[in-house]
Amino acid sequence: MSAHDKRKAKCQPAAGRFFTSLIRDIREGDIWVKLSLLVCGTGYFARKQYVKGTIITLLQAALMIFIPTMLWPYMSKIGTLGTVQRELVYNPVTRKNETNDFDNSFKILLFGIIGFIVVITAVVLYIKNIRSVRRLQVRAENHKHIDTFREGCSQLFNKRFHFTLLSMPVLGVVVLVIVPLIVLFCVGFTNYDRNHLVPTHLFTWVGLENFQSLFSQQLTDTFSYSFRVVLTWTLTWAFFATVSTFFLGIFLAMFINNRKTYLKRMWRTFFVVAIAVPQFISLLLIRNFFADTGIVNTICRDVGITQFFKNIGWIAPGLDYIPFLSNPQWAKATIICINIWVGAPYIMLITTGILLNIPQELIESAQVDGANGFKIFTHIKMPYILFTTGPFLIMQFIGNLNNFNIIYLLTQEVYVTQNQALAASNAKEVDLLITWLYRLTQEHSNYKMASVIGILVFIMTAACALLAFNRIIRGNREENFQ
Amino acid sequence: MKKLISLLMAMALLLSCVGFAAAEDAVNLMVWIGGDKETDWINGVIEAFQAANPDTTYNITVGVVTYETVGVTALQDPEATADVFVFPDDRLHELVRGGLLQPVVVDTEAVIERNGGEGSGAMAASMVDGQLYAYPLSASNGYFMFYNSEYFTPEDVSSFDSMAKIAAEHGKQVSFPVMNPWYSYGFYAAAGLSVGLDEDGVSNVCDWNTKTDPFSGLQVLQALLDLVATPGFTDADSDAFVASVKDGSIIAGVSGTWNANIAKEAWGDSYAATKLPTYTLDGQQVQIRSFAGYKLVGVNSYSPNVGDAMDFANFMTDYDSQMSRFILLDDGPSNIQAAASDEVMANPAIAALAAQSDFADPQQVGGYFWEPAYTLGAIIVAGNPEGTDLQTLLDNTVAGIVTPIQ
Numbered sequence: 081m082s083a084h085d086k087r088k089a090k091c092q093p094a095a096g097r098f099f100t101s102l103i104r105d106i107r108e109g110d111i112w113v114k115l116s117l118l119v120c121g122t123g124y125f126a127r128k129q130y131v132k133g134t135i136i137t138l139l140q141a142a143l144m145i146f147i148p149t150m151l152w153p154y155m156s157k158i159g160t161l162g163t164v165q166r167e168l169v170y171n172p173v174t175r176k177n178e179t180n181d182f183d184n185s186f187k188i189l190l191f192g193i194i195g196f197i198v199v200i201t202a203v204v205l206y207i208k209n210i211r212s213v214r215r216l217q218v219r220a221e222n223h224k225h226i227d228t229f230r231e232g233c234s235q236l237f238n239k240r241f242h243f244t245l246l247s248m249p250v251l252g253v254v255v256l257v258i259v260p261l262i263v264l265f266c267v268g269f270t271n272y273d274r275n276h277l278v279p280t281h282l283f284t285w286v287g288l289e290n291f292q293s294l295f296s297q298q299l300t301d302t303f304s305y306s307f308r309v310v311l312t313w314t315l316t317w318a319f320f321a322t323v324s325t326f327f328l329g330i331f332l333a334m335f336i337n338n339r340k341t342y343l344k345r346m347w348r349t350f351f352v353v354a355i356a357v358p359q360f361i362s363l364l365l366i367r368n369f370f371a372d373t374g375i376v377n378t379i380c381r382d383v384g385i386t387q388f389f390k391n392i393g394w395i396a397p398g399l400d401y402i403p404f405l406s407n408p409q410w411a412k413a414t415i416i417c418i419n420i421w422v423g424a425p426y427i428m429l430i431t432t433g434i435l436l437n438i439p440q441e442l443i444e445s446a447q448v449d450g451a452n453g454f455k456i457f458t459h460i461k462m463p464y465i466l467f468t469t470g471p472f473l474i475m476q477f478i479g480n481l482n483n484f485n486i487i488y489l490l491t492q493e494v495y496v497t498q499n500q501a502l503a504a505s506n507a508k509e510v511d512l513l514i515t516w517l518y519r520l521t522q523e524h525s526n527y528k529m530a531s532v533i534g535i536l537v538f539i540m541t542a543a544c545a546l547l548a549f550n551r552i553i554r555g556n557r558e559e560n561f562q
Numbered sequence: 563m564k565k566l567i568s569l570l571m572a573m574a575l576l577l578s579c580v581g582f583a584a585a586e587d588a589v590n591l592m593v594w595i596g597g598d599k600e601t602d603w604i605n606g607v608i609e610a611f612q613a614a615n616p617d618t619t620y621n622i623t624v625g626v627v628t629y630e631t632v633g634v635t636a637l638q639d640p641e642a643t644a645d646v647f648v649f650p651d652d653r654l655h656e657l658v659r660g661g662l663l664q665p666v667v668v669d670t671e672a673v674i675e676r677n678g679g680e681g682s683g684a685m686a687a688s689m690v691d692g693q694l695y696a697y698p699l700s701a702s703n704g705y706f707m708f709y710n711s712e713y714f715t716p717e718d719v720s721s722f723d724s725m726a727k728i729a730a731e732h733g734k735q736v737s738f739p740v741m742n743p744w745y746s747y748g749f750y751a752a753a754g755l756s757v758g759l760d761e762d763g764v765s766n767v768c769d770w771n772t773k774t775d776p777f778s779g780l781q782v783l784q785a786l787l788d789l790v791a792t793p794g795f796t797d798a799d800s801d802a803f804v805a806s807v808k809d810g811s812i813i814a815g816v817s818g819t820w821n822a823n824i825a826k827e828a829w830g831d832s833y834a835a836t837k838l839p840t841y842t843l844d845g846q847q848v849q850i851r852s853f854a855g856y857k858l859v860g861v862n863s864y865s866p867n868v869g870d871a872m873d874f875a876n877f878m879t880d881y882d883s884q885m886s887r888f889i890l891l892d893d894g895p896s897n898i899q900a901a902a903s904d905e906v907m908a909n910p911a912i913a914a915l916a917a918q919s920d921f922a923d924p925q926q927v928g929g930y931f932w933e934p935a936y937t938l939g940a941i942i943v944a945g946n947p948e949g950t951d952l953q954t955l956l957d958n959t960v961a962g963i964v965t966p967i968q
Contacts, residue, residue, distance in 0.1 A: 170664070170665070172668075172869075175867075175868070175869025176866070176867070176869065177865075274637075274656075274764060275762075275764055277660050279641070279661075280640070280660055280661025280662070302962075372802075373801070373802050373805055396944065396945075398944065398945050398947075496936050496937060496939070496940040497937055497940070499937070500934065500937055500938070500941075500959060501958070503934045504933070504958075504961065504965065506933055523634060523929075524929060525637060525638070
């Protein structure tokens with residue numbers, strides 16, 4: 081018997097037990113329990129829990145009105161996502177437009193999903209209610225104390241305080257995170273694009289078609305090619321951006337912390353100013369500085385740097401400027417360098433604190449043993465920093481996978497790709513998945529492909545996070561370090 | 563004293579009630595304009611509109627959504643889009659297809675009449691399948707040639723070859739935004755090649771890679787590569803044009819009315835403008851064509867007050883509003899009466915646009931045109947560094963333009 085079969089065998093009786101005990105509860109329950117099947121509050125009325133009974137009955141009534149009238153119209157159409165398209169006629173008398181009762185595919189998707197969540201929740205509550213009414217009956221038969229409404233409420237602040245504390249966050253997570261996530265996930269399986277924009281047009285399910293076009297290898301299909309190019313650069317970028325800022329930040333912190341460095345605070349302030357200015361402003365300014373006709377290019381030309389690069393063949397002979405942000409290779413290098421300028425000060429600040437925390441006796445004893453500065457760095461400081469910043473480093477990597485600001489602000493409107501296959505899919509060599517996704521939705525209304533890319537980015541980042549946290553943050557690591 | 567205060571308060575309360583009642587009767591309209599600098603103009607129009615309709619109280623609010631983004635913004639959420647909005651004509655088909663534009667069904671004849679009748683460029687830019695969908699506001703969203711008459715005679719500016727030669731002699735440059743397909747379209751159109759919307763109103767048809775009569779796309783591509791390699795010629799987008807006109811390195815270049823003041827300030831009395839020149843195509847001189855650019859006013863079909871919105875859009879684009887727009891913003895009118903007025907005719911930039919209008923086409927291309935065409939432009943400006951076969955370049959471009967993204 082395999083592990084899977086074992087789990088199955090264990091699982092089925094559990095589910096079976098649940099239902100047999102539920103049926104037993106109903107069968108053995110008195111008339112009030114059976115009546116609770118119809119009017120959920122009756123079981124509580126019978127045990128003199130009038131307030132609770134009223135609340136439960138009202139909730140049941142509200143759901144019974146709300147689900148069929150408000151949610152069912154959407155839920156019933158979720159299979160097709162709507163069939164009636166908008167038509168309109170101008171009425172010259174009322175001076176208003178008169179429209180038919182048209183379907184809005186997006187609303188059907190959204191409220192349909194909400195509807196199913198509400199129905200599932202309602203069913204779970206209904207079953208729980210029967211069991212709790214039956215428990216009340218048993219308590220009453222055994223002449224045990226039955227809580228009054230006030231006692232029940234006060235329990236929410238004592239024995240069951242975790243319910244009170246967690247109810248709002250859980251509700252918030254469901255409404256603000258899970259529902260939108262499910263909806264956006266579903267869009268990846270529809271044909272929601274600029275030909276099917278709601279509310280004027282309808283969109284519908286297309287199954288795995290979008291995923292197929294992302295991974296298919298046909299020659300005419302540039303999307304899968306673009307995806308590979310963009311994915312490769314996204315991973316390359318995340319690696320270099322993380323590693324470069326990390327090490328340069330550490331070196332910066334060590335140089336400033338060095339005993340021989342004067343005016344420590346001034347140096348630190350200089351670097352922190354770079355992150356004090358909002359990126360939105362500083363990056364757009366830098367983009368203008370490094371433009372083909374920008375100030376950096378003017379200086380480079382006057383000083384002769386442009387000519388030097390031309391002589392060693394790094395710039396095409398026809399150009400009289402350095403294509404900092406307009407040539408794929410140059411732009412990638414420039415972006416990584418600018419990212420160091422933006423990102424290294426953060427690492428510097430973090431590692432400054434860590435370096436000051438290293439037990440001085442460790443370093444002193446190493447010095448007594450004859451270790452030089454390099455040895456101390458590789459054997460004491462570096463392991464110490466890595467140990468403390470490990471999780472942060474992984475978060476940096478994940479953050480860089482989705483580092484929208486720096487790429488978008490530096491290349492938007494100045495970078496034009498010369499790769500025709502990329503252009504046909506609205507991608508650029510310097511695009512990350514996230515900036516590509518953004519332009520697909522914002523400029524090209526291609527929601528379906530954006531959703532597909534979003535799903536893949538989600539899988540990628542989730543996998544990275546899980547892997548890293550499992551390997552790096554283990555309870556026993558601290559002992560290992562010591 | 564106390565009585566007086568309470569009396570005043572009671573009156574204030576009464577007045578505020580009346581005020582609320584009036585506000586409830588008022589017609590609420592939201593208008594989107596393309597930039598902050600248009601605020602004075604639109605406020606004047608709103609005031610005049612209220613004065614012209616004293617029977618109804620209008621509560622008109624103004625929002626700014628740039629011309630680059632208004633089309634996409636409107637399509638993303640029609641119900642949150644303004645009742646009346648100004649947009650560039652290249653978005654017309656997409657907006658009609660998105661069901662956003664209210665067909666103009668009130669005073670239609672008058673609107674068509676005052677913009678030059680059904681055959682005019684303004685109507686071509688605002689009609690789809692014979693139905694009027696927008697009110698033309700201005701006709702100066704196209705491009706033409708600015709030049710410094712210190713260096714060029716009116717005869718010199720008739721061809722790019724003579725212009726580039728003169729510029730090179732002076733160590734200066736003439737410019738054309740070759741990379742930007744909105745401009746470089748004119749080279750292909752001049753050769754009789756076409757790009758336009760397919761019947762579905764969203765995707766494109768394009769014959770740049772197949773047509774050979776009278777010219778082929780291959781010849782155009784070669785001519786463009788030759789042009790960018792010509793001494794005295796440079797590719798310059800709007801920003802580069804502004805910078806180079808200011809520092810004096812560009813003495814003539816193609817741009818639009820939005821840069822007229824820059825050229826005027828830099829060149830003073832020798833500031834001049836004319837239609838686009840000819841370029842050398844397969845040994846012949848061919849007149850460069852252009853996109854005729856119009857700004858249009860659209861009414862949102864999702865507006866709850868669509869009748870009032872149409873009234874306002876109509877008023878906002880009539881003779882008086884267009885004249886005040888010309889005076890405040892230098893924007894050339896689409897209204898033929900306004901366009902023929904002496905003040906407008908005296909403006910060199912608008913006169914140049916009028917001269918180019920014989921060689922201008924309505925801008926009817928789908929959204930997939932731009933990026934592949936931009937990339938082709940970038941390759942041309944770089945001088946085809948990879949040495950890719952020109953026919954392959956054209957084939958790839960056309961494939962990108964006509965194939966909808968999957």
